[in-house]
Amino acid sequence: MIDSIFTAMSGLEGHQKGLKVISNNVANMNTAGFKASVVDFADVFTGAGSERRREATGSGVDVSRTRLDLRDGDRQDTGRDLDVALEGRGFFVLQDEEGRLRYSRAGGFEFNDDGRLVGRLHGLKVMGRDGAGRLEPIELTGLRGNPPKATRRVEFKGSLYSTDDAHTIDALTIYDSTGAAHTLKLELTKKAATGTGSNVVTWGVKVLEGINELGSGEFSFIGSIASPFGSSIKLLLPLSNTAPAEVEFVLGPDVRGDASSTTSTLALAQQDGYAPGDISALAFNEKGQLTVTYSNGQSATGSTLALAEFASDEQVQAVGDGLLEARLGIAPTLREAGADLKVRSKTLELSNVNLTQEFSTLILMQRGYQASSQVLTTANEMLQQLFELKGRR
Template sequence: MSFKTSLSGINAANANLNVTANNIANVNTTGFKESRAEFADLFSYTSYGLSRNAIGSGVKLSNVAQQFSQGNIDPTGRNLDMAIDGEGFFTLSKNGARVYSRAGNFQTNAQGFVGTPDGARLQVYPPREGGDGFDIGRVGDLQLLTTDSPPRQTGQVNLMVTLPADTQAPTVTPFDPAEPNSYSASSGGVTVFDSLGVSHTQTSYFVKTGTPNEWQVHNYVDGEPAGEPVTLRFSDSGALVEPADGRIALDPVTPSTGAGVLQMGLNLSGSTQYGEEFQLRDSRQDGYAAGKLNEISISADGVVFARYSNGADAALGQIALTTFVNPQGLQAQGDNTWAETHVSGTPRTGAPDSSDFGQIQAGALESSTVDLTEQLVNMITAQRNFQANAQMISTQDQVTQTVINIR
């Protein structure tokens, strides 16, 4: 019996060395969680059960427990590198099976799908139709768009101007955009876009009338009038009072490019009549041309954006994180992934930075949780345990040999 007891000790020390060796081997593995060998003592049962003075029968390896503590987050500067700061696992689809990982060193394949180096695809909540949030009722593969961003036709031009209060009506009449002396001020050209992304120029000309606090605005697109002149009136304190909401509907313009009808509005709200000089305080429009993909960015709540050269952003999905009641019950699958078991409990999936789910840090990776110094100490301890149990076998052999030699 004593030989078996010491042999169980050797096996336990060897298992401890194996666990320590695996930890040391993965000291630089992204998202790796160190393991700990856990042991239990053994007792032999008789037909009468265990005696109060029973001597133990050795030791057994009861569990190899992975320690799901937070690893250090190290910046990398690479867009598709991600780290989870807090609870949760990346949700992956590997050949149709659901697996989970803390390693965020993702990359794209030839079709633009984002996944791990071994091909497991990152799962996200897809955007809803119309771009209003995400469909949290289902998950799908994250695929980066490789096509251009389509153009957006201009619908509104926003101008905010300050017209000079002391200006007199122009001496040259009638108004002619080619004659600078026939108008008091101009907004300059605002670039607008038709449905094909072709640029056009919208210009507003301001003409002071003979009536105090009254102006007329003439609107042109590509040098052609876009409607009749519109009267602007200001209060004696300089605020725009007519039109009341500051909005002017421009006449439809049919571009020669073959694009659809360009129907725009002009918003002058916030414009004033002060001082002695014309000022263009704001000039914006809501259209843009087609754009090339510039970069992929990821927010703390896991929303993946495609950013284009035309300034447009497109949300491609929101990363789905998964947590478990008992992460210790997960089954390691290799390649930095785990699979659920009945011991781990039912997976619960949600969005980052909500409930108890951690945040996403883009351009960073979670390092291994292995403390190399601690593992070297464990190695020395396991080695001495191995030697001590081996010495016990040697001692027991000598005792047995002595008994055999008794005459």
């Protein structure tokens, strides 16, 4: 009967631990990236040797083993640029202040004041991989701004009609080497047709900044097609307040010199310069690369998210804050996103807690606790009766 009491006590403690695990799972049902835990019940058997083993009885239940359920949770769109979720088997890699690596499926990240990518809740550094595959913190070093680029090529679209006499392109903006903008005006004047059959039409071009003429040249057409030798003008422009800049003005491939209208439509198609740019957006692409968009329309890529993959669920254990650590002596495989492990931007993985399953297990734990309690009560009553019988002798 004494053994029965201790066996029943192990049942009470085991189901109490099971209840604690369930309550923790349910409490974290809205914790991003949370992985539910499952208690494994095992019987405790006493006795050794083949002869005694046939007579030995169980000694209760062992619930010392708790494992993680690492199945994927549902994903939810958040609209936040630095929220990322994984689709497939793997974890984000983070590093704490002591240099220890931690792993998580919670991809709610942000850049701190030092320009370092960290977990939004715990502040741990998010790790990426350099060109040699080594782990390094993801930072904005070298990406905080985009340097200017001087305009070297200006391309036009539209048409210069042969029945028109003059055309002006106003407010054409180009940039010098410091990123300063310069507003130019192009004045085009048709010259007399020359060549066999008078099919060559030439347009004189003047480039002005304000009232200052910076340079001039000619565009020419053979019929309606730009002449191979007259489709571009390369000029050294003495722009104001800066060093002279060499700029090529080019007729785009679709520019024509048709006579079907009296109004020319030649206009700027594109130019390759731009001013300095500040960061306007940060996000991760499907390869896990940090992409930076700047206010000047340019973009750049930074580090790539490092991802960890373990051979089995038993190789990791929870340490709190939605973080996991590798069990002693186990190292994961470090990799990048691929066909089997995808990065979803502006998305978070939710908890994988299944409330229906948790409530079903809760009922079983309650019944097990009640049954163990009843066994303990019965064993206690039998023991009291035994003492009463002994006292009557």
